[in-house]
Amino acid sequence: MAAKHSIVDLLVVGGGSAGIVGAKTAAGFGAKVILVEQNRTGGDCLWTGCIPSKTLLSAAEHAATARALTGKPTDFPAVRKRIFAAIETFEEVDSPEAIEAAGVKVIKGTLAFRSPGLAEVDGELIRFRQALIATGAAPVQVGIPGLAASSTVTSETIWDLETLPARLAIVGGGPIACELGQAFARLGSSVTMIVRSRILSKEDDDAASLVSANLKNDGVRILENSGITGAVATERGARIRTTDGGTVEADVVLLAAGRTPRTANLGLERLGVDLDKNSHVITDSKMMTSNPHIWAAGDVTGNPQFTHLAGGHASVAVSNAMLGLKRRISDTVPRVTFTSPEVAAVGLTHSDNGRKHHVVTARHTHVDRAVAEDAVDGFTRLVVNKKGKILGGTIVGPRAGESLAEVTLAVQQGLTTSEVAGTTHPYPTYSDGVANAALIDVQARLARPLLRTSVAVLLWLRRRRMGRHLSGIGTRAQENEA
Template identity: 70%
Template structure:
């Protein structure tokens, strides 16, 4: 398939998760598909996000155990080699060759929309019927007076470190800050997190509190509800001066204060694609932009910035674009912070004060797998309505992300705690937390006065029926 003068069915801009999934989906339907990527396919998830960070977390947790036994931290170059090996193992799946095998033509270069149905890449004009914008997002810039670029890193550039920093300061308190902060502390860095509010501010306070305790146990100093006034250079790195008067000395500073959408230079105004004040491409529930022939998915939109969400949204967008469907994306969005313990949540996580919702929580001291692993720190909490319909919940503990999958399915499909309680679960597993919380809710409903009266009457009628039929009954 040539891009030349042929009109492309779907032009995909961006080769990250959303772009790859969207392009493969369209090509799978038989649509002529071209993907334009300015750098390398695979996106942030493969090169600087999910894959390297989760590999680092795994290596770091193992390093903590080995250091406790041997007293020696791992060689940092060994850590880097393990991360590179993980990336190299996964990269072929996201490569241009794999896309070509799927029927997608890949063009490397910067794309600019010139007019409706017309784009330009490397000085070459491309005509298209529809387009999918999937250019992702980049770490947000943060100006700190006096902070030298040479000691400053982001989630994209932290992997360029040649040596493990003896002192690492992290500006931010979200999932990226917590995950990388814990990992570097486990590897041996002295880590200080500086957050303008509390860490993991979008999560329930008691869930975030368990992560905070774990971070501190691993040696992370956490300074919350404060910001940086300025910085001054030192022989080893820099000194950060906080607005509350404290100072933090660091050899390296990681900026983890959010991400901004990559829309600069796309020429979206020429094709009537609306962006919000933060620069995100605005979409409806079908992932269509203000231009009915242009769609968007992934971190470039205003939706939560998760790899799994980018892929699902891109699939919906491509299906709607190519097949003319009217599919809508689900509002059920699971999220996991991969600290130790993991913190996972989906849907509604707080019950209201009235009778509309209720909360059922199981401490993991009552989850037998957690007991056998001698790791009972954590809990599973379900939020349900008056009829037992599961609206959401939070799980904190080992493998919380895996346990969340069942809870996400329950929320997505409007299942009740009775549905989960009646389902046989393998034993012993960490997902027993979800099952036991569901059982607790069912038993709680059965303990209500109305339910108890109904069951008492059923038992009485059953007893009478059996007595009437009993062969041992004697007439009087």
């Protein structure tokens, strides 16, 4: 007979960023919480995403410099050791022990919902009042005829490679593909990216072009607007056939063409939880699903798949679920692709040809920090409405992600370019790009005929007032002399 737990206030399914934040938040309120994780707590960010990929990018940059100076090949085992050391540093924070120390019961196992308010985990029944779905997403398994699974890796399994692939083919052109492509090229792999449209298709055209140029400078071959017709096995790996009749030889093929939500076999249909056509859990702005007792957060939803959103959305969901609040998530969503140069964007990133808003661009040739570091190819671009309100923007260059924080705040708080330009910025920093772009817009608005006339009138009145003042001083001086 299946074991039963006493009823819990919140059942959390998934031990990644969203699940951990949600569970700890609820426990902090004093709720009774159980978190179920099928594999290991910490999620994609810790094990296969943010931490290993950013460590790899840093290691690759140092390796490229060292190789250029010494001519010696990259010590790939040392790179892997550094990656695993970074993971180990954060592993303790997301461990079951740390989560349980916060007041959450952690169960390892496979969960399926049986009926509203009832779930089963490997034979154990759990009764719950509310549930948070936070099972995340997995890499899409691209079906390429003739391509053997033994020749492929994904963003989850590429970390298992024990030797540096001499020839790496990447299917996809999004942030993951670009970051890993540049990193492996800098480590010494011959990298070819096969991209259905263009790289970073969601980003500003100029931003994508700058990243493309830098990838090519690092030795990456980019085949844009290219499809794949099939593949054949070779002695060393695979030969991929492209739609233009060409071929790409690879020892390893990285499949990086998107991610799919982990909703299969959860039994969500038994709870009346609706999914979209791509199997994402549908939520409203309060992170509630079609079942008012079921909430969702993180990559399993249709929201952008970012760690910073997963935690924030989980906090909103749990606050609403446990306390009966009606908090809503923010629609201001910053994003960063950590290539060199970085691409960071938030809000609107394109003009509507001046109908309601326009674009202001400050090239980094006039950012003194960029000049000092010989990194002037980037730019800061703001989207601004006719009243000077900042609606979004794109930054390309070193530390673009850090500089974007100011633009994100401006969008969130409805700040104008006048307010940003009037704020003292530390010098010399890359944030000068934001200040410069804001100042360009302010100066452009001051140059408009009506404003120019108003300024001219104010200047004339000020001159008259000062003239009278000086005349009065002169008269009193003459009287004193007399």
